[in-house]
Amino acid sequence: MDVQQTDKIEQICEDLSQIIGGLDLMIISAGIGHLNKNLDFEISHDVVKTNVGGFTCVANWSMNYFQKQGYGHLANISSIAGLLGNGIAPSYNATKAYQINYFNGLRKKVKKLKLRIALTDIRPGFVDTTILKGNGLFWIAPVDKAAKQIYAAIRKKKKRVYVTKRWALIALIIRLKPSLF
Numbered sequence: 236m237d238v239q240q241t242d243k244i245e246q247i248c249e250d251l252s253q254i255i256g257g258l259d260l261m262i263i264s265a266g267i268g269h270l271n272k273n274l275d276f277e278i279s280h281d282v283v284k285t286n287v288g289g290f291t292c293v294a295n296w297s298m299n300y301f302q303k304q305g306y307g308h309l310a311n312i313s314s315i316a317g318l319l320g321n322g323i324a325p326s327y328n329a330t331k332a333y334q335i336n337y338f339n340g341l342r343k344k345v346k347k348l349k350l351r352i353a354l355t356d357i358r359p360g361f362v363d364t365t366i367l368k369g370n371g372l373f374w375i376a377p378v379d380k381a382a383k384q385i386y387a388a389i390r391k392k393k394k395r396v397y398v399t400k401r402w403a404l405i406a407l408i409i410r411l412k413p414s415l416f
């Protein structure tokens with residue numbers, strides 16, 4: 236499906252869950268990022284429609300489904316980019332910050348209502364896929380290595396994971412010394 240078509244998402248998810256005989260785990264991976272040096276609104280809007288609109292619609296549908304069912308697991312691939320601003324692709328980092336914060340909100344809802352819903356926020360650094368753009372990239376992980384770590388984190392129902400693991404160090408430095416970035 237195209238997650239930008241938010242008016243169709245709920246029905247598609249409903250149909251899909253019936254076709255596959257139920258749903259225990261939803262993984263949101265769809266995401267885009269564009270370089271946008273001239274701050275063209277159409278480019279920013281495209282990113283927002285996928286990474287915010289599509290993400291929110293699928294996340295909400297999944298949460299409501301799992302709440303009704305009594306259990307479930309929602310995982311999202313956000314990014315370490317969500318911890319930082321980005322001068323040449325501001326909408327990408329901002330939408331990833333939104334996803335991270337949205338999951339924090341969902342976590343509070345789960346705790347307050349004592350729901351049996353696990354939430355896994357996956358924060359990759361750089362992985363060797365087509366989304367990677369720009370200069371100054373480092374520690375680029377091969378896809379299979381990243382996929383194995385993501386799979387392990389989901390199996391363990393981890394709350395949050397950095398992929399590859401060394402990016403946890405960068406996240407710590409960002410938190411302790413944001414002025415460095």
Ligand SMILES: NC(=O)c1ccc[n+]([C@@H]2O[C@H](COP(=O)([O-])OP(=O)(O)OC[C@H]3O[C@@H](n4cnc5c(N)ncnc54)[C@H](OP(=O)(O)O)[C@@H]3O)[C@@H](O)[C@H]2O)c1
Nearest residue numbers: 237238239264265266312313314359360361362364365366
């Ligand atoms: N690679 C990295 O370094 C990195 C780092 C941090 C976070 N991430 C995140 O990881 C996730 C997966 O990205 P990736 O690295 O695997 O890059 P990718 O190879 O470019 O994959 C992006 C995926 O998103 C799907 N997608 C894009 N727009 C969509 C839409 N409107 N509706 C439905 N699906 C859509 C694409 O589907 P089609 O192929 O059908 O277009 C593709 O499967 C993204 O959320 C990305 O932000 C990646």
